[in-house]
Amino acid sequence: MSKGVLLLNQDYSPLTICSMEKAFILVFLKKAELLSEVEDQMIRTVTRVYPMPAVIRLFNYIHLPYRGVVLTRQNIFKRDRFSCQYCGSGKNLTLDHIVPRSKGGKSSWMNLVTACRRCNTTKGDRTPEEAGLLLKDQPHKPTYLMFLRDYSGSVRKEWMPFLQTRVKT
Numbered sequence: 001m002s003k004g005v006l007l008l009n010q011d012y013s014p015l016t017i018c019s020m021e022k023a024f025i026l027v028f029l030k031k032a033e034l035l036s037e038v039e040d041q042m043i044r045t046v047t048r049v050y051p052m053p054a055v056i057r058l059f060n061y062i063h064l065p066y067r068g069v070v071l072t073r074q075n076i077f078k079r080d081r082f083s084c085q086y087c088g089s090g091k092n093l094t095l096d097h098i099v100p101r102s103k104g105g106k107s108s109w110m111n112l113v114t115a116c117r118r119c120n121t122t123k124g125d126r127t128p129e130e131a132g133l134l135l136k137d138q139p140h141k142p143t144y145l146m147f148l149r150d151y152s153g154s155v156r157k158e159w160m161p162f163l164q165t166r167v168k169t
């Protein structure tokens, strides 16, 4: 029950993960349709057995403002899976400007990475090349979907067809 239900907009774009209770209500009120059920799992009440929703779709399109991921310290840590992008350590994490601010480096998804205090101190006011450090991954700007898919930590297999189709966009 804890994983929740993937809620799709009318155009099949993923909106959010909602609770099982909310999904039931939306389907019951005919505001959404059941697209996919969780295999081999049913919800039993005293008198009835219901399929457990995995994916539902709204009948009416919802217009949403910007759905990007907000640039915050915590979200950068999340993107980098809470590990130093230079040595892989998960301890004493800080934010590092790849190109230092003193050299015109910006605070952006592409220029900020998670770094442990030791690597950050070693790097100092230099670029990774200058400091002889190597980035494990090229930083990227995450999309909302990537956060849903990669960082919710509990993605149902029934969600995948709906998430994958939109990742390209």
Ligand SMILES: [Zn+2]
Pocket: 084, 085, 086, 087, 088, 089, 115, 116, 117, 118, 119, 120
């Ligand atoms: Zn490090």
